[in-house]
Amino acid sequence: MHTDLAKLVVLQVHDIEAKRLRDEIAALPKLVAALETKAAATVGQRAVVLDLIAKDEALRRRLESDIADLRLKVERTQKKIDVATTAVQVNAFEHEATFARAEINRMEDEELESMERGEALEAQRGLADEAVAEAAKTLERERDRAAETIARDRTLLAEVDRKRIALRKEIAQSETGEASLSTYDRISRGKGTAVSEALNQKCTACQMMIRPQRWNDLRDNSADSESALxxxxxxxxxxxxxxxxxxxxxxxxLVPVESIAASIVRSL
Ligand SMILES: [Zn+2]
Known part of the structure; x- marks a missing residue:
């Protein structure tokens, strides 16, 4: 193997690890931001429920006050009926009292409905409280974990970067080093990786077969082989x-296709 290439293989391992660490450092704040949005949404949903509860409570207070007023009115009307002197007056007051009693009944029904709704809303409030607490807990946990991971990744990245820089310096010292590095950089910019292992007569990056002569050259370990020079x-x-x-x-x-066919024929 070409001496530069042996080092470029190691450089690529470091480069891939550095990219993984940079990607993770960049991705974690986005994950935390998504959890923040989710937590804020649960708070918003609870606020809607609390608002409905407050409105219902206000409605019931108003109904109770109106019912109390109407009861007083009925009482007063009853007194007027007691002292009324004509049948017309009695009729008018009775009509008034009947109307007020009907109103009281209607409002009591409305109050009952509101109380039933209130029970359902209280159950919803319970669920909303749980959702808020759960989202906050998840956010806090993931925020801590992200911070720890990022801190650890930064330390690892500094170490990997140190190794990358040292290795590049070392490669650059060989006669062909600068050219090898620039080829490496050009291919990795275009393809993500610049070095690929040849295994089973295939390029492991693109899976394309390697022609027999090149495959033999690649496997030739002698110092003056094509792959060494x-x-x-x-x-x-x-x-x-x-x-x-x-x-x-x-x-x-790799077993040549011919011999697989031959072995099938033999086994028949
Ligand atoms: Zn390939």
């Missing part, structure tokens, strides 16, 4: 290919 790339995706003999154990080797 140049940075070999995948003909399909353009990533730099490397071969790790330790990963390519005999049982993982």
């Amino acid at each position: 140049t940075l070999m790339t995948c003909e399909n995706c353009g990533r730099m290919l490397y071969y790790d003999p330790a990963r390519d154990s005999p049982d993982r080797k």
Whole structure:
């Protein structure tokens, strides 16, 4: 393997980890913001219920006061009936009293309805209180966790960045280092990753087969081989290919299609 490439493989591991950490650091505040919105929504829903309860309570106070007034009116009218001197007067007062009693009945019904509604609203208030408490608890827990994770990620990122910078410096010192780094940077900008393992005669990044000659070159460990002298790339995706003999154990080797067919024929 080209000496630069061996280091670029490690650099890519660090680069991927650095990206993962940066992504997580960026994503966690968004997660917390979404939970804040959710918590605020539960508070808003509870406020609606509390408002309905307050309106119903005000309605009942008004009804009770009106009913008390009407009862007084009925009492007064009753006294007027007692002292009335003509049948016309008695009729008029009785009519008044009947009307007031009907009003009292109507308002008492309305009050009863309001009280029944009030029970349902109290149940809703209980649920809304639970939802508010639960959302607040979740928010607090996730906020703490996000803060801890971000702090830990920043420490890890500083360490990974330190390794990346040191490794790039080391790569740049070789004769071909600067060129290798700029190739690496160009491919990773375009594709996300610049280095791909060749395994089972395939590029593991794009899954394209590697032609036999190139595959042999990649696996050639000698110091003057193609893969030791140049940075070999995948003909399909353009990533730099490397071969790790330790990963390519005999049982993982690709069986040629012909021999699979042959073995099927033999087993028949
Ligand atoms: Zn490829």
